[in-house]
Amino acid sequence: MAAAIRRGGPDGERGGPDGDPGLYGPRSVTWQMHGDPVMWIAGVRALYLQALHPLAVRGVTQNSDFRKDAWGRLLRTARFVATITYGTTEAAERAGAKVRGIHRRLSLTDPVTGARHGVDEPELLLWVHCAEIDSYLHVMRRSGYPLTDAQADAYVAENVVSARLVGLDPAAVPADTAALAAYFAAVRPELAATPDARQVDAFLRRPPVHALLVPAREVIWGRFASLAYGTLPPYAHALYGRPAPPPRVVTRRLRAMGGALRCIPPAARWQLPPKHIMRAVERLGPGSRPSPYKLRRNAAILDSGDATGVRPFAAGLHGGGGS
Template sequence: MGRTRPGPPAPRRRGDPGLFGPDSVSWQTHADPMMWVAGVRALYLQALHPRAVAGVMQNSDFRKDAWGRLLRTARYVATTTYGTTEAAEKAAARVRKIHRMLGADDPVTGERFGVDEPELLLWVHCAEIDSYLHVVRRSGFPLNDALADRYVAENRTSAALVGLDPADVPADTAQLARYFESVRPHLTAGADAREVDDFLRRPPVHRLLVPARALLWRRVAELAYESLPPFAHTLYGRPAPAPATVTRRLSSTGRLLRAIPSQVRWQLPPKHILTAVARLGPETRPAPYTASRAAAILDGPGTARRGDGGDGTRWGTPG
């Protein structure tokens, strides 16, 4: 019997891989430029929970600081994904400390509550994870069902960072869908949600930036709203195009943004991804084809081309 020739040794990575590491689905997914659209979708979705949105509106001037809130969320996700373990844990500790200090009044009952209630933390987490996963998949990023499940499971780490027990957090897409079914009766588009909607549709900007708002931001906000689940459109009272039309728009936007070289996109401060790659080696660069390769291994040829965003819509991802 002939000897089996050993394969090439695995690359020895230098430095701390952080909480997720280059072999995670999150490492590949969070580098995608469609995460910006996904972040706005998450804001739309989160605003439908009366207590969650009250906690935001009563503790900050959302209209004056909405851009800062979006950027801080993006930086936090980048730090916990691509930063060192120490950096991620420090960022999470700051968030937990702020949450412990804040409270708000229930808009219906007047009851005082803490913004770090597990119910609220879970809603914010699930709205974000659902939005990130839905938008990147529906816009053509190659994640099959198995990788989508792995992504949801990985991000129980994110839930633990903000103080949740991972055992209470959805571990796959089926559990995530069941969670939304359970919480839907408690969602509504109250006054706070409509204020968020109004801001996202027409954010105040300097008069010189009005043309840019019309050209760029409007498309982002419209895509984010259109990609919401149908129940959210019903609550907000604004219709959305047919699902197939939304998928085409997300796909075309995804192709356009992904055509911008990653080295250009990743130059935006604070350059978390470039810092992570410098720390761990060039082979750790996030890339869609890395996820695609993993999808093919998990499901076999031809099966990584289908996705489901949770609203019954089906689409194909690029092969």
């Protein structure tokens, strides 16, 4: 037994098949989906969407110089998502407590009324959460990642956990795709492309890089960001005032990009810092490796009427990522 236990990474995780599965665990949809490289495109789409809430984006521009540290901000968000997905329960709870502590100390000024708001107000936290979950689900499914409608509902339900970690009451968070779509329908009249949102748009289109990297930015990042923008709902394109290619063209390009990214061997992708997935596999054993194959297998089990091994979350059949 002792020989099977190994020290893990900086979170103090331990190796072996009997390790702590964390808040989600290998049987969840979230565990399988968050290991896919298309999540990076989904993350950029989430930034575009989040910036359309006037108070939420105001909190960003007033409390950080995202233009100088935008890469760091994006990486910190990715690290948080990876930690709560693949880290131990203790590491995930600690990451959530850190985020809540930061938010408690921050505030923003409403550019219209001059009123002060806390960054941790539930309305703002809920918008950020829903924009992320919707973006992850929409982009992944549209890129060809195999998710049934029931699994899409399960993904939304599972991520009520992440909403709790940032300070939301789980009872107030959408727990299936129908509730998520209803939330977006209700909040849509509040959205606008404010000057703050246009700053975010300008940054995402042409982030600052070293002069020698400008050509690569235009060739590589430009296509990446344009694809993320194209996956936004039509009302977001209308608010930003920039057109997007026809939906069928965006879908075709997204599937091509997804296919190219998925050709990179997972073992190579997972070696990139901070190696959360590699540490989770060391902790739980090789059977915990994220794979879309496991979602297809679970879907087949559901179709056969045997739900053994499938997490008992919402079973309603609704379309996912439908903002």
